[in-house]
Amino acid sequence: ARANPHAEQEAWEAEQLKKTHVTRVGAQDGGAAAPQYDFVFEDTMDFVKADMLAGNIEDLFETPEERKKKEAEARAIAAKSERERIQEGRRQLPVHPYRDALLEAVEAHQILIIVAETGAGKTTQVPQYLHEAGYSAAGKIGCTQPRRVAAMSVAARVAHEMGVKLGNEVGYSIRFEDCTSDKTILKYMTDGMLLREFLSEPDLASYSVMMIDEAHERTLHTDVLFGLVKDIARFRPDLKLLISSATLDAEKFSEYFDYAPIFKVPGRRYPVDIYFTKAPEADYIDASVQAVMRIHVLEPEGDVLVFLTGQEEIEAVEELLRQRMRGKGTQLAEMIICPIYANLPSELQAKIFEPTPPGARKVVLATNIAETSLTIDGIKYVVDPGFAKQNSYNPRTGMESLVVTPVSKASANQRAGRAGRTSAGKCFRLYTAHSFENEMEDNTVPEIQRTNLGNVVLMLKSLGIHDLMNFDFMDPPPAETLLRALEQLYALGALNDKGELTKLGRRMAEFPLDPMLAKTLIASETYKVSEQIATVCAMVSVGSSIFYRPKDKAVFADNAHKNFSRGGVGDHIALMSVYDGWAESNFSTQWCFENYVQVRSMKRARDIRDQLVGLMERVEIEMVGDSSEHDSIRKAIASGFFYHTARLQKDGSYRTIKNPQSVHLHPSSSLLQLLPRWVVYHELVLTSKEFMRTVSEIKPEWLVEIAPHYYNKKDIMEDAKKMPKGNKGRAALDAAGVE
Ligand code: CDP
Numbered sequence: 001a002r003a004n005p006h007a008e009q010e011a012w013e014a015e016q017l018k019k020t021h022v023t024r025v026g027a028q029d030g031g032a033a034a035p036q037y038d039f040v041f042e043d044t045m046d047f048v049k050a051d052m053l054a055g056n057i058e059d060l061f062e063t064p065e066e067r068k069k070k071e072a073e074a075r076a077i078a079a080k081s082e083r084e085r086i087q088e089g090r091r092q093l094p095v096h097p098y099r100d101a102l103l104e105a106v107e108a109h110q111i112l113i114i115v116a117e118t119g120a121g122k123t124t125q126v127p128q129y130l131h132e133a134g135y136s137a138a139g140k141i142g143c144t145q146p147r148r149v150a151a152m153s154v155a156a157r158v159a160h161e162m163g164v165k166l167g168n169e170v171g172y173s174i175r176f177e178d179c180t181s182d183k184t185i186l187k188y189m190t191d192g193m194l195l196r197e198f199l200s201e202p203d204l205a206s207y208s209v210m211m212i213d214e215a216h217e218r219t220l221h222t223d224v225l226f227g228l229v230k231d232i233a234r235f236r237p238d239l240k241l242l243i244s245s246a247t248l249d250a251e252k253f254s255e256y257f258d259y260a261p262i263f264k265v266p267g268r269r270y271p272v273d274i275y276f277t278k279a280p281e282a283d284y285i286d287a288s289v290q291a292v293m294r295i296h297v298l299e300p301e302g303d304v305l306v307f308l309t310g311q312e313e314i315e316a317v318e319e320l321l322r323q324r325m326r327g328k329g330t331q332l333a334e335m336i337i338c339p340i341y342a343n344l345p346s347e348l349q350a351k352i353f354e355p356t357p358p359g360a361r362k363v364v365l366a367t368n369i370a371e372t373s374l375t376i377d378g379i380k381y382v383v384d385p386g387f388a389k390q391n392s393y394n395p396r397t398g399m400e401s402l403v404v405t406p407v408s409k410a411s412a413n414q415r416a417g418r419a420g421r422t423s424a425g426k427c428f429r430l431y432t433a434h435s436f437e438n439e440m441e442d443n444t445v446p447e448i449q450r451t452n453l454g455n456v457v458l459m460l461k462s463l464g465i466h467d468l469m470n471f472d473f474m475d476p477p478p479a480e481t482l483l484r485a486l487e488q489l490y491a492l493g494a495l496n497d498k499g500e501l502t503k504l505g506r507r508m509a510e511f512p513l514d515p516m517l518a519k520t521l522i523a524s525e526t527y528k529v530s531e532q533i534a535t536v537c538a539m540v541s542v543g544s545s546i547f548y549r550p551k552d553k554a555v556f557a558d559n560a561h562k563n564f565s566r567g568g569v570g571d572h573i574a575l576m577s578v579y580d581g582w583a584e585s586n587f588s589t590q591w592c593f594e595n596y597v598q599v600r601s602m603k604r605a606r607d608i609r610d611q612l613v614g615l616m617e618r619v620e621i622e623m624v625g626d627s628s629e630h631d632s633i634r635k636a637i638a639s640g641f642f643y644h645t646a647r648l649q650k651d652g653s654y655r656t657i658k659n660p661q662s663v664h665l666h667p668s669s670s671l672l673q674l675l676p677r678w679v680v681y682h683e684l685v686l687t688s689k690e691f692m693r694t695v696s697e698i699k700p701e702w703l704v705e706i707a708p709h710y711y712n713k714k715d716i717m718e719d720a721k722k723m724p725k726g727n728k729g730r731a732a733l734d735a736a737g738v739e
């Protein structure tokens, strides 16, 4: 047979095709920009040269003016049809037929409860209707969201629908990121940010309308907002208040808001077939992967939504699905995997809303965020393992952790509903019908009843609300939890013995941080390490992991990471060294690659740090420090975190000092081999056991120095005598005189 003369080019094209495919998939891999190719076709150049010589150049090229004119025309046409398309889309939404009735109801009542199914258009449309009806002339229209990703994403959507640049007329505000300007009239924000706004504007004077959205989620901040907005509505009769919810049990909201009227938008829902497993699933990660593959192979077109509990699970499932799809290019339709979770970089969030190309199937791997806050069109199949991450708090021991918990029936039903928005769908539950009926709670317990209230109590106290026991909570928190929070704030020095805010407490409230971190920042002044503590606090507030540890390069990554924890003083200082190393490299991306550090997390740390430094300057903390002052840095940390201290046990586990509980070093800790005798930890995470994450060694006598009202010398010293000697690694370090 004759050799195919085009073989080489075909191979090249196939390669390019693969590359485009990879970028599509790869956009989630790390957001690598599409590769750029430079083509120089020599024969074209010859052609141009010949023309130039022949004097034909004018004919060959359009003038820049001509080109600009043509482009502007094309843009105008595209924009017009795009605008029409958008307006058409808005008219299709279930709330649209109720637009005028809704506006009348808002006009007639100060407080209105709005109930409409997820995806009906509450979040994106109602604020626009109010703006179109002129409410924005009297002040901003605010809309709260329990989740930061939702706030960013709906704001982007609404800006797009209104044809404005995000951050101008339409903006959003989330912790450590304010994307608004003087022009902003529609402001989406997390519920936590609105709570902070009360500190500077207790009557919300700059708003004409406030919409407390996703009220059914009953997050801690939303619940506190209920009490605050209900109160200001009394002396701001011009303020309109909307409470919107995706579930039908709106009577409770109505009752709480003095029997405010309920505006119901009838839902449009297609039937969803629900499948349960025959037997309980031991491993829901594996079962999720199987379920997705089953759908991909057997079911007709339609996108899949899988509910997982967090970034790590999402990444694990993504990896497993990729493995399953590898080499199946010809037998199976293309699978486009789209993760979405709180810390997903915003550039990648938009991806989940891109329409699925014909013949392909989108698989969205999401946390609870996709349950009601975000609507993704085209979902026909839902895979529901039945779990979510929830905070749990034990006021007796003061232990707080994030726990993977079975969801409630109400949640499971919301999840299933996501499959039937635009056509009939299917929901695959990875649990048995029996456990749904008998083991799952009817409703999720409101967060206020299962979380540490330190932060909120500090905020309420700064707002001048003293009598917390009689605050108008929709569902009050357990009295024990409130007392615990007051006691902790007292121990931190934020409250005096009458329960009044101290000067220190007032300064602490300036920071959008947990009181323990706020205290650490302020204590850094005393120990003259404010620069270093600003870095540590920024690094622990990033939320996503700092270190990059791909499985196939784990050994290299671990080696690189070890460099940061030399000296064995702990994870906080290791985090600081990472930041300092990056800063020394002039914030270089290359440096991050070489050191197996995640660039995005570092950039976020830098943003957070800049803001913290701004706030520190506002409360007049002098920025000073010396990175080698490891003791001072750890003392500052212990000043905020003396509640979170533990000591080594004979079996290598740890016990918390007050209210003794068994805890363990997290496998990621740099102290794992060293087992120091006394440690302070940033947080507990409960997986197979209670793990302390981000841990540093401390000296017990520091506790007496730092928190004399909380620890007394006798107790600590007596305990110290009974302590095991630490392990060999520690002893070796001791012998070498290493701190
Ligand atoms: O708040 P609610 O659940 O009632 O609905 P919404 O969030 O206002 O969403 C209305 C529609 O906007 C959805 O059906 C989505 O198709 C679309 N949307 C979108 O395309 N991109 C977003 N970021 C948010 C909404």
Ligand code: MG
Pocket (backbone or CB within 6 Å): 119, 122, 123, 124, 213, 214, 372, 373, 374
């Ligand atoms: Mg919504």
